[in-house]
Amino acid sequence: RAYICRIPGPGTEKLINRKQEGEVYKAVTALGITEELVYFNSENGYKISRYYNGARNADYGKPEELSACMTLLKKLHNSGLKLNHEFDFGKELTGYEKDIKDVNAQIPFEDYPLVRMQVSEIMDWLSSLNRPKTIAHIDSVKDNFIFTDEGLRMIDWEYAGMADPLVDLAMAAIYSYMSYDEVKELIKVYAEAPSEVCDDGGIALEALSEDDAFAVVTAYMGMGGLLWSLWGVYKMALGESFGDYTLKMYRYFKDSYKILRKLEKI
Template identity: 40%
Template sequence: MNIQEADILLQLIREPYINQRILAEGSSHSLGIVNRSIKSLSEDGYLDTAIRPTEKAKKEVEMASPKRAVILAAGFGMRMVPINTETPKAFIEIDGESLIERIIKQLHAVGVNDITIVVGFMKERFDYLIDEYDVKLAVNRDYASKNNLHSLSLVKGPLDNTYIIPCDIWCNKNPFNRNELYSWYMVSDLIDDESSVRVNRKSELSVVSEGASGNSMVGISYLTGDVARRVEEKIKKLAADKRYEESFWEEALYDKDRMIVNAKVVHSSEVVEINTYEQLRDLDDNSNQLQSDAIDIISQALNVKPYEIEDITVLKKGMTNRSFLFASQGQKYIMRIPGEGTDQLINRAEEASVYKTIDGLGICDDLVYINPTNGYKITKFLAGARVCDAESDDDLKRCMEKLRAFHERKLKVDHFFDIFGKIDFYESLWGGQPSEYKDYKKTKAKVLELKALIDEWVKPEDYALTHIDAVLDNFLFTDDGLRLIDWEYAGMQDTDVDIAMFCIYALYDRKKVDHLIDIYFDGQCPKERRLKIYCYIAACGLLWSNWCEYKRNLGVEFGEYSLKQYRYAKDFYRIVKEGM
């Protein structure tokens, strides 16, 4: 049977036949399609003379009907700032009911009780659902670095007769049924510029051309039969391929220019995907999750009402923090919210004292608010900003001029950034676990040898307020000039540390390191001072390698960056020794 015939048969399974007009309304097909389908279904033995489903029809429907469900709830929900800093998206409440509990209840209402929830971010929050609703949890430990294609690959058992459901969906009426006949993917009648598919005349989902719009992709899907088995095989194959680590599971549904499942089209008012704070506010302005510390702080700092905080947009997730852009009363701002584990890494009172020291000097971004206890920070948005290009000599010259001018001010604060002390400190945060690197102890011992050389070569006048994190992403070229941002790690140190830090973040080889040193010193860097910078590169490489190992234990992975930092510790130790 074709899709239209399947829809008609399902409607007759669910409700007894009254007349063709009612059947047309219930199945969303025209009277012409209803008439043809009834005739075809009768001829094929699916309907009897009274237009009732036969045993053959009931058996086929039973074989294809839902038996299980998978709810994908592992990710950060990055666009859901600032809510995602306090709760997983699955626990957003509408009219006092969390999204995930509503989905579970809707599944139970149609007899689907075998439910697996794939969790990751704040996974502990989901534990009570096991007792409350008899669900199973599957843990995606790589939720920070891999998308939900990987989440689905972790589910044990077949995907046959299975609903696949994103956790951030609110459905006005139950989208699930006791009976299904074919595989489908849900889209709405809303036209969406971000969609990659559109519904064609055959109820197929065809890929839209570049720049074109499609039907909004809701994300709920049903898989059965051969299609389910094809998707299972493709999920396993793609999940094993590193190129698909950031892919959505829908990647497994595509075959050339279309999806291998049919479209299930719903009205846009029936299903809402809640991706942003403002979408939640529009749907339920009394939701508990709207009571956000971040929103309260913005309201107080800017003296505005919560509804005057608009255009909330997530920025690229940083290595230490989550930040978001917002507008209020015609001005754009950035709010920084400290990331996982940063309370262990950064002294916010010291950071606040640094900002007090540099305030008004035109060095950093324009500070509006900073909390010396929890690290929340608001700055004015810098229009037209771009970061330093590590391969552009013009950019490097301007950045080094800015850095040198800052160093020459010889600013003072009351705290010191102890590189070797931090190496031990970050190591202590591993909780007694050994390093992932087998030769870590040997490498650390070599790096510690360099401390004596540094102490010998450093001069009292070398110490001043040092940025510590003066990396290319923190130099912003703006309409108003060059700014140096993000002073979380700043403290008293040898200012040459900033040169070393720039080099290792940019992943420079020795030739590029020497080139940057020559730019900073205008080609007049003494050999001893150059060797001292090499020492800092080795020490800071180990420092950030230890930092990366701590962050990895929190579920945050930095890939090549962490490997390169460890290599700096080993390679530049050797370079120092060879250069003496």
């Protein structure tokens, strides 16, 4: 057998809590949806996992593969598994801002003070909804779904925590640079994905109309876009290159805010 060894890159120790990541793997192993983990060090983040010959990343552009990925996400969300930590956008944003400051870098967006006030508007609206929290992957991008000879697997659980399950749909969308019309279709695919425990959208879409679900996912797309734009700023300060990725993510926040205003949610 062949194996893959992960050696975390520079600066990741400030972004990732490896003890929490280890707890996630212990919790989700029973679901049979992760890669086969051989070794995990919660102190330094070193990880050894099985290498799957012939494995490939999912393609969200193929309807059958998108449906398969959403089915796996729905299985995770409706599993009833609990973690001892949450993924909190407010805390994550504050943490990234501090990390950027600690490496003597600047947030390069001129309107960031205004955006930070708009964040509060979105967060207040989301809080008022009292959305359910389930175990969520958070980094549910197409590259973290791999098709193997033994079925579909989800990898890279570094950011996973208890959160609104619709966060996973938002993260899936922005990494693939989906349009907001495509996001409406994504929500439908998730709602219609087969499940062993429910006949509908499950806990993520319970008591939500299509329009309301779109608004919530749009809000998380904005928050996710802003978060990953700051992640990119921090990484670039450490010498990595991301092209126009940070700007595209930042744009998701601005576009999402405009849509939420138009929908009179904020």
